[in-house]
Amino acid sequence: MTAAFAALAFLMTGLATAQTLRRAALWRLGAAAPVDWVSGLAKLPKRYLVDVHHVVARDPYASRMHAIVAGGLLAATMLAGFAILPPLAGSRFYWSVVALAFAMTLAGSLLVGARRYPKTPKRLSKGGFQRLPFLLLAYAAGGTAAALSIALSGPENPVLLVALLVAAGGGLGLAYEVKDGPMRHAVAGALHLIAHPRQKRFEQGRPDAALLPLDLDAPKLGAELPADFTWNRLLGFDACVQCGRCETACPAFAAGQPLNPKRLIQDLVGALAPDGPTYQGSPYPNARPVAGEAGPLFKVIGPDAKIHPDTLWSCTTCRACVEECPMMIEHVDAIISLRRHQTLELSAPPQKSFETLANLREADEPGARPLTARGDFAAGIELPVISKRGEADVLLWLGDGAYDMRYGRTLRALIKLFHEAGVDFAVLGEEERDTGDLARRLGDEATYQGLAKANIETLQKYRFNRIVTSDPHALHALRNEYRAFGGDFEVVHHTAFLLELIDAGKLPTGKLDAGTVTYHDPCYLGRYNGETEAPRKVLDRIGLSRVEMARHGRRSMCCGGGGGAPIADIPGDARIPDLRMAQAAETGAEMVAVACPTCTAMLEGVTGRTAEIRDVAELVLMAVETGRADEPRRAAA
Amino acid sequence: MRIAVLLSAGRHPVSGKPTLPRTEAQAIRMAAGLGAATGLHVGPDAFPAEAALGHGLDYAAHIACAAGSDPVGPLAARIVSDAPDIVLAGRRGQGGDETGLVPYAVAARLGVPIVPDAVAMRPATDGLVEIDQALPKGVLRRLVVRTPVVVTVHPAAPPPLPFAFGKARRGSIERIAAAPTDLAAGAPPPEERPYRKRPKMMRAAGGSAADRLKAVTGEATAGGAKVLDHQTPEDAAKEVLAFLRRVGVLAPASAAGPGRRPAASEDASRHATS
Structure with missing residues (x-):
């Protein structure tokens, strides 16, 4: 019977591999991309344990849950596989270690279940993900019982068969889910970390956010079909675990514009594989009707396809979704790729941008x-x-x-x-x-x-x-x-x-007495370039008392002005700058310090705002002038 | 239905960069809704033809000729050999070598009618085309015209599709060398006239703002219209003159004495040249 336990581990691995290969056939439809497998594989542990963990840990519950359940699952399955070695299969100590690993998985699967039951949080998708806790539970509970029974009363006992059958049901279910179900994120996620299209984002101190240049001599410009994406980007879309962190960060989603980054990625997945399970997360707000026709060689964008153009043009390219994504998916790259095809090949940028684009070209x-x-x-x-x-x-x-x-x-x-x-x-x-x-x-x-x-x-x-x-x-x-x-x-x-x-002492600044100030990080400075400290230090140097909005630094919220979004002007329920100024008002600050012309225009355009908008440079000048006015007084004293 | 779009070398009013005039880009969009469209440019530089491809044409012919030579001859020759049903063109010159009066000269050379200021076109039954023509004050007039016809496009037509690099790359340009023609030989010599002081249109109107507006815009109310039928030419001319004097387009008969005119125009022309 101990051999059956080991066989289960191998069967699961085999099934998961087979399911991965079936899925990989779809990725292979994508365009070629150079991937350094050896170096990627060597860097995988660091990327997973440092880069991914850094993002996941922003939600401490999710981080603990994932560490326990994923660690337990991997450890328990690997340990169980070792039971093919006769000396181990006979050791009661070994089986108690296996039982411990399964018990850890069990604890983890209870945490997974507790997150979804009785009430699933809004940002999480349902569908197959609702089944996941039960599969985990079956595998973990069955495994624990089986290993424990061997450890306590040897390989021949009546509990073992039943426990193993339960574990097999759960375990094989999990392995089967690797192709279309929630478990796909584990395999595709790991492969995505290896073959990531932006290797530099794991290596340098500052973010790797520069758009990749498009070869204007390429036979087709931008992405029209799912198969126009490089294969590792298709792999990246498949890595999505539908945690919905992107949708809570997305300014267009918050403003009721028809964009939800999670749905967008799932639509790209669904466009590649139309027969997959239907999406059961939050929709695009005010979703525009689409006919939803899809296929690897069918266009992605259009009222007759999967994604409505309004969804594409709602994006402010603020990268909040990319910043929040624990699976390191590059949403903005995908959006720009699709936009390039619309504009360069189809003359179909948003109607309101026609004139702006003509001006840029001609003037x-x-x-x-x-x-x-x-x-x-x-x-x-x-x-x-x-x-x-x-x-x-x-x-x-x-x-x-x-x-x-x-x-x-x-x-x-x-x-x-x-x-x-x-x-x-x-x-x-x-x-x-x-x-x-x-x-x-x-x-x-x-x-x-x-x-x-x-x-x-x-x-x-x-x-x-x-x-x-x-x-x-x-x-x-x-x-x-x-x-x-x-x-x-x-x-x-x-x-x-x-x-x-x-x-350097070149600007003698006085102390400003201008009440409290909160600093709004521009996306292209904070998230795109990792510069969040200098402006804050300047504000501190000139003596302003600074408060922070809930969303600040690299997790700041966009003013709504990036990516041509104000020009595309896709209607929603609210305006993004209004939402941002409401967040600023929550801090009680009398002034919002900005450091970008677009943010200045967007935030100052908010009606009924209570806070003044001042650029950091204006505040420094005020401080310098204050200092100059104080000087004669100080000299006299 | 086959359409030829005349393309001219405009200039951007601010940057001065070579630009396809907006009305011609609009013409391309309009042509796309009618049938197979080709572009036609006569000039030293192929730029307008290239830009037109980006705005949606699949094919354009560039007839190369020296700068300053008359484009009407080569244009007319090409149109005769291609025999399109409709020739679409821009509306007027606003900068650079924009089309200006060329569509009119081409229509005259071909002996086909010209319909200015189209905002929309639809093919009608055999050999006819329905044109929505923009008139002042937002009025539209629907015309049904027999092809071939030359049509100029009004700025109020649907906006042009933006330039798409991929389309420009895909389209093809046929380069044709034209026999050089001399501008001076083909076109009538430009005429110079001394400056003439314009009559003040407001003077005769007076009254309320509404009256003055009516006088300037010549709003044709039902009561104001006067229909004269079967008049002798002399009587008709008198009526027209009387009307023009009444609404202030012409100075009243007493003020138009021959003695004052030359002095005034000399004075004004000095102003104009200084």
């Missing part, structure tokens, strides 16, 4: 404003232009916030601070084009690449040490995304630069 500027007018906001302040000097220590990239009357105030404050601190700086003047970020997020890679190459050529004409910009979108483009086109620049965000100036 290098989203509003078709003259490039010569970019510096107009600085009337009355000295704004050196680099073409007249040829070189400067710091090149100030103004971005398209410069055309905005409100944001002009921030830039004026920043330039005044530069003068105050004696920074040797210059701007590109009329040679500065849009970075193309907006075109790229709207899928127009061709326009983006044209702008990127033109900007890189301009920048390479001049000598400067660093680029400073107050626009995190420009920062991300210049620092991370231009690299693929030969632009290698050191780019500093203005908040980090101001911190440097303050710490």
